[in-house]
Amino acid sequence: MWTLCVCLFLAQPGDDWQKLEAVHLKNTRQVTRDFVRAGEGYFSPDASKIIFQAEEKGENPFYQMFVMNMETGAARRVSPGIGKTTCGYFHPSTKKILFASSHLDPDARKHYDAELKARAEEKETKNRRRYAWDFDKYMEIFEANLDGSGLKRLTNSMGYDGEGSYSADGKKIVFCSNRSGAKNLELYTMDADGKNVRPLTKAPGCYNGGPFFSPDGKKVIFRSDRKKKDHLQLYVINVDGTNEKALTDDESWVFWAPYWYKDSTHIIYTAADHSNPLVRPNYDLYWMNIETGKKVRLTFAPGADVLPVFSPDYAKVMWTSNRDGRSPTHLYLADFIAPK
Secondary structure (H helix, E strand, C coil), X not given: CCECCCCCCCCCCCCCHHHHHCCCEEEEEECCCCCCEEEXXXXXXXXXXXXXXXXXXXXXXXXXXXXXXXXXXXEEECCCCCCCEEEEEECCCCCEEEEEECXXXXXXXXXXXXXXXXXXXXXXXXXXCCCECCCCCCCEEEEEECCCCCCEECCCCCCCEEEEEECCCCCEEEEEECCCCCCCXXXXXXXXXXXXXXXXXXXXXXXXXXXXXXXXXXXEEXXXXXXXXXXXXXXXXXXXXXXCEECCCCCCEEEEEEEECCCCCEEEEEEEECCCCCCCCCCEEEEEECCCCCEEXXXXXXXXXXXXXXXXXXXXXXXXXXXXXXXXXXXXXXEECCCC
């Protein structure tokens, strides 16, 4: 199981963290509200909407998928409301959405009580659980209309299928699956209608996930813990499976959630130093030139800053955060000034 510690209660980085962030992030503002928690958002191609996961107030403590109108702020649930969802994404035509869901699990509702009980124990003992993504065997990838109607199943295999995203031309989907074995979480590509599934990576016994096609359609960026269990590193690979390359190689750090910039040469991503077991690591956003390896830190808030994405014009960054280290996570948006 891949695990990740996203820390919420951390030492203050100093009073100057807003000034440090303002070098590359301007006009930072909160996007989502009125949810128990929310995160992992992606823009529609025309930037008029976002798709994101959020926990509603009610019996289901797991994420469901929502689409929000960016002008009005009105959000609508587009997933069935049962079980768990993850990784929503817009088709380039802006007529369809993609997300993974476990709503077909016949025991989906039985998992709610266990999660709520674990949260109650956390609150009572004040011992926060280590975040763990369980790779639910009922998780499958679905296509739907923007309002959630016309739900169509695209994957149908034993085990986990999720973390899908479209290519820039909308013809392909890249995703994570353990269809070849419970411990083999590999990347695959398929046609947008779910046909012609092909393996992309080959690293048995570890996790390979969070993939995105480059804007020029030539490469895929992803994360993997193949070097040290649970310590994710960043990789890039050609869309035909050739020329795989590690972009990070520091096993004392965790690197994840890479996302492409428009030139297919730079990426934005999340990272944290895990070298000191006595210090809770804080996740921040970073920028990297994948050709030179040059890195620039972008966020400095006391809370966790994770899962960054660019707007279609690359003028803004949206990410998941609990900026103060105490509040529930929500989506934030800022104007972006690319490092030189």
